[in-house]
Amino acid sequence: MPHYYATLNKREAIAEGTFAFYFDKPAGFTFKAGQFVELTLTNPPETDSEGNSRAFSIASAPSEPHLMFATRMRETAFKRVMRTLPLGTNVQIDGPFGNLILHNNTARAAVLLAGGIGITPFRSIVVRAAKEQLPHRLFLFYSNRRPEDAAFLGELQALRAENANYTLVDTMTEVKRGSNSWKGENGRISKEMLIRHLGDLKGPLYYLAGPPGMVGAMQHVLDTAGVNSDDIRPEEFAGY
Ligand SMILES: Cc1cc2nc3c(=O)[nH]c(=O)nc-3n(C[C@H](O)[C@H](O)[C@H](O)COP(=O)(O)OP(=O)(O)OC[C@H]3O[C@@H](n4cnc5c(N)ncnc54)[C@H](O)[C@@H]3O)c2cc1C
Structure with missing residues:
Protein backbone atom coordinates (compact mmCIF):
# COMPACT_ATOMS: atom_id res chain seq x y z
CA MET A 1 0.00 0.00 0.00
CA PRO A 2 1.49 3.41 -0.92
CA HIS A 3 2.16 6.14 1.64
CA TYR A 4 0.27 9.38 1.14
CA TYR A 5 1.36 12.81 2.28
CA ALA A 6 -1.19 15.43 3.31
CA THR A 7 -0.65 19.13 3.98
CA LEU A 8 -2.11 20.80 7.09
CA ASN A 9 -4.44 23.52 5.94
CA LYS A 10 -6.40 24.59 9.02
CA ARG A 11 -6.71 23.83 12.74
CA GLU A 12 -9.64 24.91 14.91
CA ALA A 13 -11.05 24.35 18.38
CA ILE A 14 -14.39 22.52 18.06
CA ALA A 15 -15.15 21.73 21.73
CA GLU A 16 -13.39 22.15 25.06
CA GLY A 17 -9.92 20.62 24.76
CA THR A 18 -10.79 19.28 21.30
CA PHE A 19 -9.36 20.33 17.94
CA ALA A 20 -10.16 19.58 14.31
CA PHE A 21 -7.31 19.34 11.76
CA TYR A 22 -8.01 19.91 8.08
CA PHE A 23 -5.58 18.52 5.50
CA ASP A 24 -5.52 18.86 1.73
CA LYS A 25 -6.67 15.52 0.33
CA PRO A 26 -3.67 13.72 -1.22
CA ALA A 27 -4.02 12.94 -4.94
CA GLY A 28 -5.33 9.41 -5.43
CA PHE A 29 -6.47 8.94 -1.82
CA THR A 30 -10.04 7.59 -1.52
CA PHE A 31 -11.96 6.24 1.45
CA LYS A 32 -15.42 5.21 2.65
CA ALA A 33 -17.30 7.10 5.35
CA GLY A 34 -16.43 5.50 8.71
CA GLN A 35 -12.87 4.42 7.87
CA PHE A 36 -9.67 5.46 9.64
CA VAL A 37 -6.03 6.14 8.79
CA GLU A 38 -2.67 5.90 10.48
CA LEU A 39 -1.29 9.46 10.73
CA THR A 40 2.47 9.82 11.18
CA LEU A 41 4.38 12.98 12.06
CA THR A 42 7.56 13.15 10.00
CA ASN A 43 10.58 14.68 11.79
CA PRO A 44 8.61 16.03 14.78
CA PRO A 45 10.47 18.37 17.16
CA GLU A 46 9.76 15.96 20.07
CA THR A 47 8.62 12.37 20.55
CA ASP A 48 7.95 9.90 23.38
CA SER A 49 7.67 6.17 23.95
CA GLU A 50 4.28 6.01 22.18
CA GLY A 51 5.94 7.07 18.92
CA ASN A 52 4.95 9.39 16.08
CA SER A 53 1.87 7.60 14.70
CA ARG A 54 -1.76 7.45 15.81
CA ALA A 55 -4.91 5.95 14.31
CA PHE A 56 -7.54 8.58 13.50
CA SER A 57 -10.99 8.10 12.05
CA ILE A 58 -11.67 10.38 9.11
CA ALA A 59 -14.31 12.79 10.38
CA SER A 60 -14.94 14.39 6.99
CA ALA A 61 -17.24 12.79 4.43
CA PRO A 62 -15.73 11.48 1.16
CA SER A 63 -17.41 14.26 -0.86
CA GLU A 64 -15.96 17.06 1.30
CA PRO A 65 -12.88 18.83 -0.06
CA HIS A 66 -10.56 18.18 2.93
CA LEU A 67 -9.49 15.26 5.08
CA MET A 68 -10.53 16.25 8.57
CA PHE A 69 -9.60 14.59 11.88
CA ALA A 70 -10.64 15.55 15.40
CA THR A 71 -8.97 14.72 18.67
CA ARG A 72 -8.92 15.44 22.38
CA MET A 73 -5.73 17.37 23.09
CA ARG A 74 -3.66 15.83 25.89
CA GLU A 75 -0.14 16.28 27.24
CA THR A 76 1.55 13.72 25.00
CA ALA A 77 4.44 14.53 22.68
CA PHE A 78 2.33 13.65 19.62
CA LYS A 79 -0.46 16.03 20.58
CA ARG A 80 1.86 18.84 21.66
CA VAL A 81 3.37 18.67 18.18
CA MET A 82 -0.09 18.60 16.56
CA ARG A 83 -1.13 21.66 18.57
CA THR A 84 1.69 23.78 17.13
CA LEU A 85 2.27 22.12 13.75
CA PRO A 86 2.78 25.00 11.28
CA LEU A 87 0.17 25.26 8.54
CA GLY A 88 1.70 23.87 5.35
CA THR A 89 3.41 20.94 7.15
CA ASN A 90 3.10 17.51 5.52
CA VAL A 91 2.13 14.43 7.51
CA GLN A 92 2.20 10.82 6.32
CA ILE A 93 -1.16 9.09 5.88
CA ASP A 94 -1.50 5.32 5.59
CA GLY A 95 -4.78 3.61 4.84
CA PRO A 96 -7.68 3.79 4.69
CA PHE A 97 -8.48 0.93 7.06
CA GLY A 98 -11.53 -0.45 8.81
CA ASN A 99 -15.03 -1.77 8.27
CA LEU A 100 -17.17 0.68 10.22
CA ILE A 101 -19.06 1.27 7.00
CA LEU A 102 -22.80 1.64 6.55
CA HIS A 103 -24.46 -1.63 5.44
CA ASN A 104 -26.16 -1.92 2.04
CA ASN A 105 -29.56 -3.28 3.10
CA THR A 106 -31.61 -0.08 3.37
CA ALA A 107 -34.51 -1.97 4.96
CA ARG A 108 -32.49 -2.22 8.18
CA ALA A 109 -31.96 0.84 10.35
CA ALA A 110 -28.44 1.85 11.42
CA VAL A 111 -28.00 2.76 15.07
CA LEU A 112 -24.77 4.68 15.71
CA LEU A 113 -23.65 4.80 19.36
CA ALA A 114 -20.92 7.40 20.00
CA GLY A 115 -19.10 8.21 23.22
CA GLY A 116 -17.24 11.54 23.19
CA ILE A 117 -14.59 11.72 20.49
CA GLY A 118 -16.03 8.46 19.10
CA ILE A 119 -18.27 10.77 17.07
CA THR A 120 -15.61 11.16 14.36
CA PRO A 121 -16.50 8.20 12.06
CA PHE A 122 -20.20 8.91 12.57
CA ARG A 123 -19.90 12.55 11.53
CA SER A 124 -18.53 11.24 8.25
CA ILE A 125 -21.40 8.75 7.90
CA VAL A 126 -24.25 11.15 8.73
CA VAL A 127 -22.85 13.95 6.53
CA ARG A 128 -22.52 11.44 3.69
CA ALA A 129 -26.09 10.19 4.27
CA ALA A 130 -27.44 13.75 4.10
CA GLU A 162 -31.47 18.07 5.82
CA ASN A 163 -32.31 14.39 6.29
CA ALA A 164 -35.77 13.25 7.35
CA ASN A 165 -34.38 9.70 7.85
CA TYR A 166 -31.95 10.86 10.55
CA THR A 167 -32.66 11.05 14.28
CA LEU A 168 -30.13 12.51 16.73
CA VAL A 169 -30.41 11.58 20.40
CA ASP A 170 -27.83 13.71 22.20
CA THR A 171 -27.31 13.01 25.87
CA MET A 172 -25.16 14.49 28.66
CA THR A 173 -23.97 12.55 31.70
CA GLU A 174 -22.63 15.42 33.84
CA VAL A 175 -24.51 18.47 32.63
CA LYS A 176 -24.51 20.09 36.10
CA ARG A 177 -20.72 20.36 35.97
CA GLY A 178 -20.93 22.57 32.88
CA SER A 179 -22.13 26.12 32.42
CA ASN A 180 -24.38 25.56 29.38
CA SER A 181 -28.10 24.92 29.66
CA TRP A 182 -29.28 21.60 28.21
CA LYS A 183 -32.64 20.54 26.79
CA GLY A 184 -31.67 17.09 25.41
CA GLU A 185 -31.44 13.73 27.14
CA ASN A 186 -29.53 13.16 30.37
CA GLY A 187 -27.57 10.12 31.51
CA ARG A 188 -25.69 7.34 29.79
CA ILE A 189 -27.04 5.51 26.76
CA SER A 190 -29.04 2.69 28.34
CA LYS A 191 -31.32 -0.13 27.25
CA GLU A 192 -34.28 1.96 28.41
CA MET A 193 -33.15 4.98 26.35
CA LEU A 194 -32.65 2.81 23.26
CA ILE A 195 -36.08 1.18 23.61
CA ARG A 196 -37.74 4.58 24.06
CA HIS A 197 -36.38 5.78 20.71
CA LEU A 198 -36.13 2.55 18.71
CA GLY A 199 -38.91 0.33 20.01
CA ASP A 200 -37.77 -3.20 19.10
CA LEU A 201 -33.97 -3.41 19.52
CA LYS A 202 -33.62 -6.54 17.39
CA GLY A 203 -34.15 -5.07 13.87
CA PRO A 204 -31.26 -2.58 13.38
CA LEU A 205 -27.52 -2.92 12.89
CA TYR A 206 -25.48 -1.25 15.61
CA TYR A 207 -22.22 0.68 15.16
CA LEU A 208 -20.22 1.56 18.29
CA ALA A 209 -17.28 4.00 18.57
CA GLY A 210 -15.44 5.64 21.43
CA PRO A 211 -13.05 4.96 24.29
CA PRO A 212 -12.78 1.21 25.11
CA GLY A 213 -14.72 1.60 28.39
CA MET A 214 -17.68 3.19 26.62
CA VAL A 215 -17.68 0.67 23.75
CA GLY A 216 -17.53 -2.22 26.26
CA ALA A 217 -20.45 -0.76 28.22
CA MET A 218 -22.54 -0.37 25.04
CA GLN A 219 -21.71 -3.91 23.95
CA HIS A 220 -22.95 -5.11 27.36
CA VAL A 221 -26.22 -3.14 27.03
CA LEU A 222 -26.86 -4.69 23.60
CA ASP A 223 -25.88 -8.20 24.73
CA THR A 224 -28.25 -8.08 27.70
CA ALA A 225 -31.02 -6.77 25.41
CA GLY A 226 -30.60 -9.92 23.30
CA VAL A 227 -29.16 -8.22 20.19
CA ASN A 228 -27.36 -10.76 17.97
CA SER A 229 -23.57 -10.22 18.06
CA ASP A 230 -23.56 -10.36 14.22
CA ASP A 231 -25.56 -7.12 14.29
CA ILE A 232 -22.98 -5.20 16.37
CA ARG A 233 -19.93 -3.50 14.85
CA PRO A 234 -17.65 -2.04 17.53
CA GLU A 235 -14.64 0.25 17.04
CA GLU A 236 -12.57 0.90 20.14
CA PHE A 237 -10.41 4.03 20.18
CA ALA A 238 -7.47 2.29 21.88
CA GLY A 239 -5.33 4.89 23.66
CA TYR A 240 -8.17 6.53 25.61
C1 LIG B 1 -9.52 2.65 14.84
C2 LIG B 1 -9.15 3.82 15.72
C3 LIG B 1 -9.67 5.07 15.44
C4 LIG B 1 -9.34 6.17 16.26
N1 LIG B 1 -9.87 7.39 15.96
C5 LIG B 1 -9.58 8.44 16.76
C6 LIG B 1 -10.14 9.74 16.48
O1 LIG B 1 -10.87 9.95 15.51
N2 LIG B 1 -9.80 10.74 17.33
C7 LIG B 1 -8.98 10.54 18.42
O2 LIG B 1 -8.74 11.49 19.16
N3 LIG B 1 -8.46 9.35 18.69
C8 LIG B 1 -8.73 8.30 17.89
N4 LIG B 1 -8.18 7.08 18.18
C9 LIG B 1 -7.25 6.97 19.33
C10 LIG B 1 -5.89 7.56 18.93
O3 LIG B 1 -5.23 6.68 18.04
C11 LIG B 1 -4.98 7.81 20.16
O4 LIG B 1 -4.72 6.58 20.79
C12 LIG B 1 -5.63 8.73 21.15
O5 LIG B 1 -5.96 9.96 20.52
C13 LIG B 1 -4.70 8.96 22.35
O6 LIG B 1 -3.50 9.52 21.89
P1 LIG B 1 -2.61 10.35 22.91
O7 LIG B 1 -1.44 10.86 22.15
O8 LIG B 1 -3.48 11.35 23.63
O9 LIG B 1 -2.18 9.29 24.00
P2 LIG B 1 -1.04 8.17 23.92
O10 LIG B 1 0.31 8.78 23.97
O11 LIG B 1 -1.33 7.30 22.74
O12 LIG B 1 -1.38 7.47 25.27
C14 LIG B 1 -1.19 6.14 25.50
C15 LIG B 1 -1.66 5.79 26.87
O13 LIG B 1 -1.39 6.80 27.85
C16 LIG B 1 -2.58 7.19 28.52
N5 LIG B 1 -2.65 8.68 28.62
C17 LIG B 1 -1.93 9.56 27.89
N6 LIG B 1 -2.24 10.82 28.23
C18 LIG B 1 -3.15 10.74 29.19
C19 LIG B 1 -3.88 11.71 29.96
N7 LIG B 1 -3.70 13.03 29.82
N8 LIG B 1 -4.78 11.25 30.85
C20 LIG B 1 -4.98 9.93 31.02
N9 LIG B 1 -4.32 8.99 30.34
C21 LIG B 1 -3.43 9.37 29.44
C22 LIG B 1 -3.72 6.66 27.70
O14 LIG B 1 -4.72 6.14 28.55
C23 LIG B 1 -3.13 5.56 26.90
O15 LIG B 1 -3.34 4.31 27.47
C24 LIG B 1 -8.49 5.98 17.39
C25 LIG B 1 -7.95 4.72 17.65
C26 LIG B 1 -8.29 3.64 16.85
C27 LIG B 1 -7.69 2.29 17.16
Whole structure:
Protein backbone atom coordinates (compact mmCIF):
# COMPACT_ATOMS: atom_id res chain seq x y z
CA MET A 1 0.00 0.00 0.00
CA PRO A 2 1.49 3.41 -0.92
CA HIS A 3 2.16 6.14 1.64
CA TYR A 4 0.27 9.38 1.14
CA TYR A 5 1.36 12.81 2.28
CA ALA A 6 -1.19 15.43 3.31
CA THR A 7 -0.65 19.13 3.98
CA LEU A 8 -2.11 20.80 7.09
CA ASN A 9 -4.44 23.52 5.94
CA LYS A 10 -6.40 24.59 9.02
CA ARG A 11 -6.71 23.83 12.74
CA GLU A 12 -9.64 24.91 14.91
CA ALA A 13 -11.05 24.35 18.38
CA ILE A 14 -14.39 22.52 18.06
CA ALA A 15 -15.15 21.73 21.73
CA GLU A 16 -13.39 22.15 25.06
CA GLY A 17 -9.92 20.62 24.76
CA THR A 18 -10.79 19.28 21.30
CA PHE A 19 -9.36 20.33 17.94
CA ALA A 20 -10.16 19.58 14.31
CA PHE A 21 -7.31 19.34 11.76
CA TYR A 22 -8.01 19.91 8.08
CA PHE A 23 -5.58 18.52 5.50
CA ASP A 24 -5.52 18.86 1.73
CA LYS A 25 -6.67 15.52 0.33
CA PRO A 26 -3.67 13.72 -1.22
CA ALA A 27 -4.02 12.94 -4.94
CA GLY A 28 -5.33 9.41 -5.43
CA PHE A 29 -6.47 8.94 -1.82
CA THR A 30 -10.04 7.59 -1.52
CA PHE A 31 -11.96 6.24 1.45
CA LYS A 32 -15.42 5.21 2.65
CA ALA A 33 -17.30 7.10 5.35
CA GLY A 34 -16.43 5.50 8.71
CA GLN A 35 -12.87 4.42 7.87
CA PHE A 36 -9.67 5.46 9.64
CA VAL A 37 -6.03 6.14 8.79
CA GLU A 38 -2.67 5.90 10.48
CA LEU A 39 -1.29 9.46 10.73
CA THR A 40 2.47 9.82 11.18
CA LEU A 41 4.38 12.98 12.06
CA THR A 42 7.56 13.15 10.00
CA ASN A 43 10.58 14.68 11.79
CA PRO A 44 8.61 16.03 14.78
CA PRO A 45 10.47 18.37 17.16
CA GLU A 46 9.76 15.96 20.07
CA THR A 47 8.62 12.37 20.55
CA ASP A 48 7.95 9.90 23.38
CA SER A 49 7.67 6.17 23.95
CA GLU A 50 4.28 6.01 22.18
CA GLY A 51 5.94 7.07 18.92
CA ASN A 52 4.95 9.39 16.08
CA SER A 53 1.87 7.60 14.70
CA ARG A 54 -1.76 7.45 15.81
CA ALA A 55 -4.91 5.95 14.31
CA PHE A 56 -7.54 8.58 13.50
CA SER A 57 -10.99 8.10 12.05
CA ILE A 58 -11.67 10.38 9.11
CA ALA A 59 -14.31 12.79 10.38
CA SER A 60 -14.94 14.39 6.99
CA ALA A 61 -17.24 12.79 4.43
CA PRO A 62 -15.73 11.48 1.16
CA SER A 63 -17.41 14.26 -0.86
CA GLU A 64 -15.96 17.06 1.30
CA PRO A 65 -12.88 18.83 -0.06
CA HIS A 66 -10.56 18.18 2.93
CA LEU A 67 -9.49 15.26 5.08
CA MET A 68 -10.53 16.25 8.57
CA PHE A 69 -9.60 14.59 11.88
CA ALA A 70 -10.64 15.55 15.40
CA THR A 71 -8.97 14.72 18.67
CA ARG A 72 -8.92 15.44 22.38
CA MET A 73 -5.73 17.37 23.09
CA ARG A 74 -3.66 15.83 25.89
CA GLU A 75 -0.14 16.28 27.24
CA THR A 76 1.55 13.72 25.00
CA ALA A 77 4.44 14.53 22.68
CA PHE A 78 2.33 13.65 19.62
CA LYS A 79 -0.46 16.03 20.58
CA ARG A 80 1.86 18.84 21.66
CA VAL A 81 3.37 18.67 18.18
CA MET A 82 -0.09 18.60 16.56
CA ARG A 83 -1.13 21.66 18.57
CA THR A 84 1.69 23.78 17.13
CA LEU A 85 2.27 22.12 13.75
CA PRO A 86 2.78 25.00 11.28
CA LEU A 87 0.17 25.26 8.54
CA GLY A 88 1.70 23.87 5.35
CA THR A 89 3.41 20.94 7.15
CA ASN A 90 3.10 17.51 5.52
CA VAL A 91 2.13 14.43 7.51
CA GLN A 92 2.20 10.82 6.32
CA ILE A 93 -1.16 9.09 5.88
CA ASP A 94 -1.50 5.32 5.59
CA GLY A 95 -4.78 3.61 4.84
CA PRO A 96 -7.68 3.79 4.69
CA PHE A 97 -8.48 0.93 7.06
CA GLY A 98 -11.53 -0.45 8.81
CA ASN A 99 -15.03 -1.77 8.27
CA LEU A 100 -17.17 0.68 10.22
CA ILE A 101 -19.06 1.27 7.00
CA LEU A 102 -22.80 1.64 6.55
CA HIS A 103 -24.46 -1.63 5.44
CA ASN A 104 -26.16 -1.92 2.04
CA ASN A 105 -29.56 -3.28 3.10
CA THR A 106 -31.61 -0.08 3.37
CA ALA A 107 -34.51 -1.97 4.96
CA ARG A 108 -32.49 -2.22 8.18
CA ALA A 109 -31.96 0.84 10.35
CA ALA A 110 -28.44 1.85 11.42
CA VAL A 111 -28.00 2.76 15.07
CA LEU A 112 -24.77 4.68 15.71
CA LEU A 113 -23.65 4.80 19.36
CA ALA A 114 -20.92 7.40 20.00
CA GLY A 115 -19.10 8.21 23.22
CA GLY A 116 -17.24 11.54 23.19
CA ILE A 117 -14.59 11.72 20.49
CA GLY A 118 -16.03 8.46 19.10
CA ILE A 119 -18.27 10.77 17.07
CA THR A 120 -15.61 11.16 14.36
CA PRO A 121 -16.50 8.20 12.06
CA PHE A 122 -20.20 8.91 12.57
CA ARG A 123 -19.90 12.55 11.53
CA SER A 124 -18.53 11.24 8.25
CA ILE A 125 -21.40 8.75 7.90
CA VAL A 126 -24.25 11.15 8.73
CA VAL A 127 -22.85 13.95 6.53
CA ARG A 128 -22.52 11.44 3.69
CA ALA A 129 -26.09 10.19 4.27
CA ALA A 130 -27.44 13.75 4.10
CA LYS A 131 -25.41 14.74 1.03
CA GLU A 132 -26.22 11.56 -0.90
CA GLN A 133 -29.80 11.42 0.44
CA LEU A 134 -29.33 7.80 1.48
CA PRO A 135 -32.60 5.99 2.24
CA HIS A 136 -31.28 4.29 5.41
CA ARG A 137 -33.06 5.07 8.66
CA LEU A 138 -30.25 6.46 10.86
CA PHE A 139 -30.28 6.91 14.62
CA LEU A 140 -27.27 8.63 16.18
CA PHE A 141 -27.00 8.40 19.97
CA TYR A 142 -24.24 10.80 21.07
CA SER A 143 -23.12 10.81 24.71
CA ASN A 144 -20.86 13.40 26.35
CA ARG A 145 -20.22 14.67 29.84
CA ARG A 146 -21.27 18.28 29.09
CA PRO A 147 -22.46 20.19 26.00
CA GLU A 148 -19.13 22.06 25.91
CA ASP A 149 -17.32 18.71 25.42
CA ALA A 150 -19.46 17.63 22.46
CA ALA A 151 -17.62 18.06 19.14
CA PHE A 152 -19.76 18.88 16.07
CA LEU A 153 -22.92 19.08 18.19
CA GLY A 154 -24.48 22.11 16.45
CA GLU A 155 -23.77 20.68 13.03
CA LEU A 156 -25.19 17.26 13.96
CA GLN A 157 -28.34 18.96 15.27
CA ALA A 158 -28.68 21.07 12.11
CA LEU A 159 -28.45 17.95 9.89
CA ARG A 160 -31.90 16.96 11.17
CA ALA A 161 -33.34 19.56 8.81
CA GLU A 162 -31.47 18.07 5.82
CA ASN A 163 -32.31 14.39 6.29
CA ALA A 164 -35.77 13.25 7.35
CA ASN A 165 -34.38 9.70 7.85
CA TYR A 166 -31.95 10.86 10.55
CA THR A 167 -32.66 11.05 14.28
CA LEU A 168 -30.13 12.51 16.73
CA VAL A 169 -30.41 11.58 20.40
CA ASP A 170 -27.83 13.71 22.20
CA THR A 171 -27.31 13.01 25.87
CA MET A 172 -25.16 14.49 28.66
CA THR A 173 -23.97 12.55 31.70
CA GLU A 174 -22.63 15.42 33.84
CA VAL A 175 -24.51 18.47 32.63
CA LYS A 176 -24.51 20.09 36.10
CA ARG A 177 -20.72 20.36 35.97
CA GLY A 178 -20.93 22.57 32.88
CA SER A 179 -22.13 26.12 32.42
CA ASN A 180 -24.38 25.56 29.38
CA SER A 181 -28.10 24.92 29.66
CA TRP A 182 -29.28 21.60 28.21
CA LYS A 183 -32.64 20.54 26.79
CA GLY A 184 -31.67 17.09 25.41
CA GLU A 185 -31.44 13.73 27.14
CA ASN A 186 -29.53 13.16 30.37
CA GLY A 187 -27.57 10.12 31.51
CA ARG A 188 -25.69 7.34 29.79
CA ILE A 189 -27.04 5.51 26.76
CA SER A 190 -29.04 2.69 28.34
CA LYS A 191 -31.32 -0.13 27.25
CA GLU A 192 -34.28 1.96 28.41
CA MET A 193 -33.15 4.98 26.35
CA LEU A 194 -32.65 2.81 23.26
CA ILE A 195 -36.08 1.18 23.61
CA ARG A 196 -37.74 4.58 24.06
CA HIS A 197 -36.38 5.78 20.71
CA LEU A 198 -36.13 2.55 18.71
CA GLY A 199 -38.91 0.33 20.01
CA ASP A 200 -37.77 -3.20 19.10
CA LEU A 201 -33.97 -3.41 19.52
CA LYS A 202 -33.62 -6.54 17.39
CA GLY A 203 -34.15 -5.07 13.87
CA PRO A 204 -31.26 -2.58 13.38
CA LEU A 205 -27.52 -2.92 12.89
CA TYR A 206 -25.48 -1.25 15.61
CA TYR A 207 -22.22 0.68 15.16
CA LEU A 208 -20.22 1.56 18.29
CA ALA A 209 -17.28 4.00 18.57
CA GLY A 210 -15.44 5.64 21.43
CA PRO A 211 -13.05 4.96 24.29
CA PRO A 212 -12.78 1.21 25.11
CA GLY A 213 -14.72 1.60 28.39
CA MET A 214 -17.68 3.19 26.62
CA VAL A 215 -17.68 0.67 23.75
CA GLY A 216 -17.53 -2.22 26.26
CA ALA A 217 -20.45 -0.76 28.22
CA MET A 218 -22.54 -0.37 25.04
CA GLN A 219 -21.71 -3.91 23.95
CA HIS A 220 -22.95 -5.11 27.36
CA VAL A 221 -26.22 -3.14 27.03
CA LEU A 222 -26.86 -4.69 23.60
CA ASP A 223 -25.88 -8.20 24.73
CA THR A 224 -28.25 -8.08 27.70
CA ALA A 225 -31.02 -6.77 25.41
CA GLY A 226 -30.60 -9.92 23.30
CA VAL A 227 -29.16 -8.22 20.19
CA ASN A 228 -27.36 -10.76 17.97
CA SER A 229 -23.57 -10.22 18.06
CA ASP A 230 -23.56 -10.36 14.22
CA ASP A 231 -25.56 -7.12 14.29
CA ILE A 232 -22.98 -5.20 16.37
CA ARG A 233 -19.93 -3.50 14.85
CA PRO A 234 -17.65 -2.04 17.53
CA GLU A 235 -14.64 0.25 17.04
CA GLU A 236 -12.57 0.90 20.14
CA PHE A 237 -10.41 4.03 20.18
CA ALA A 238 -7.47 2.29 21.88
CA GLY A 239 -5.33 4.89 23.66
CA TYR A 240 -8.17 6.53 25.61
C1 LIG B 1 -9.52 2.65 14.84
C2 LIG B 1 -9.15 3.82 15.72
C3 LIG B 1 -9.67 5.07 15.44
C4 LIG B 1 -9.34 6.17 16.26
N1 LIG B 1 -9.87 7.39 15.96
C5 LIG B 1 -9.58 8.44 16.76
C6 LIG B 1 -10.14 9.74 16.48
O1 LIG B 1 -10.87 9.95 15.51
N2 LIG B 1 -9.80 10.74 17.33
C7 LIG B 1 -8.98 10.54 18.42
O2 LIG B 1 -8.74 11.49 19.16
N3 LIG B 1 -8.46 9.35 18.69
C8 LIG B 1 -8.73 8.30 17.89
N4 LIG B 1 -8.18 7.08 18.18
C9 LIG B 1 -7.25 6.97 19.33
C10 LIG B 1 -5.89 7.56 18.93
O3 LIG B 1 -5.23 6.68 18.04
C11 LIG B 1 -4.98 7.81 20.16
O4 LIG B 1 -4.72 6.58 20.79
C12 LIG B 1 -5.63 8.73 21.15
O5 LIG B 1 -5.96 9.96 20.52
C13 LIG B 1 -4.70 8.96 22.35
O6 LIG B 1 -3.50 9.52 21.89
P1 LIG B 1 -2.61 10.35 22.91
O7 LIG B 1 -1.44 10.86 22.15
O8 LIG B 1 -3.48 11.35 23.63
O9 LIG B 1 -2.18 9.29 24.00
P2 LIG B 1 -1.04 8.17 23.92
O10 LIG B 1 0.31 8.78 23.97
O11 LIG B 1 -1.33 7.30 22.74
O12 LIG B 1 -1.38 7.47 25.27
C14 LIG B 1 -1.19 6.14 25.50
C15 LIG B 1 -1.66 5.79 26.87
O13 LIG B 1 -1.39 6.80 27.85
C16 LIG B 1 -2.58 7.19 28.52
N5 LIG B 1 -2.65 8.68 28.62
C17 LIG B 1 -1.93 9.56 27.89
N6 LIG B 1 -2.24 10.82 28.23
C18 LIG B 1 -3.15 10.74 29.19
C19 LIG B 1 -3.88 11.71 29.96
N7 LIG B 1 -3.70 13.03 29.82
N8 LIG B 1 -4.78 11.25 30.85
C20 LIG B 1 -4.98 9.93 31.02
N9 LIG B 1 -4.32 8.99 30.34
C21 LIG B 1 -3.43 9.37 29.44
C22 LIG B 1 -3.72 6.66 27.70
O14 LIG B 1 -4.72 6.14 28.55
C23 LIG B 1 -3.13 5.56 26.90
O15 LIG B 1 -3.34 4.31 27.47
C24 LIG B 1 -8.49 5.98 17.39
C25 LIG B 1 -7.95 4.72 17.65
C26 LIG B 1 -8.29 3.64 16.85
C27 LIG B 1 -7.69 2.29 17.16
